[in-house]
Amino acid sequence: MAERTLRGARLGGQSFEDERGIEFAARQQVGYACPQGHSFEIPMSVEADIPANWECPRCGAVALSVDGILPEEKVEKPARTHWDMLLERRSIKELEDILTERLELLRGGEIGPAHLHRAKGKKKKTSA
Known part of the structure; x- marks a missing residue:
């Protein structure tokens, strides 16, 4: 059985080419x-x-x-923050207007967490 065993080489382990006729760089x-x-x-x-x-x-x-x-010095761009990207889309005046509008809605109870606002005219039920 040992006489019929196939023998091989590992992939990439050994080259069977010789160096004759090869000109190295x-x-x-x-x-x-x-x-x-x-x-x-x-x-x-x-x-x-x-x-x-x-x-x-x-x-x-x-x-x-x-x-x-x-070594060449790399030119590093400063990191763009959320604020920088926001200023690319809106002016300071627009942002102030939006802030004022949202604060009025928040203070009026129209937006925001429900637990901070109580519905007007409704009272809590008491158990008897």
């Missing part, structure tokens, strides 16, 4: 140093844009290029 070694004192090199293509920072493989800190390449 030109590479360069790019050095990085992290704030913890670790230094390492990453092989990259000569044609690649070299990143200014890389994650340190030892500690995970952000390592900077030893070639003096500075």
Whole structure:
């Protein structure tokens, strides 16, 4: 039974192609140093844009290029708040008018939580 066993290779585990006739891309070694004192090199293509920072493989800190390449500063937009979006749709005068109208309705008992308003002219029933 052991003689008839099929033998195979794991997927992606081993390549059966040889390297004859293959021309590799030109590479360069790019050095990085992290704030913890670790230094390492990453092989990259000569044609690649070299990143200014890389994650340190030892500690995970952000390592900077030893070639003096500075990272680009990202322009961050300020967070849009609910108030900012509201002001895009309404003016301050419109908002004041709406507030006044809603306060009048609330004070008149037409809107709002039912437990805060008692129906006019009705009295509570008492049990006998």
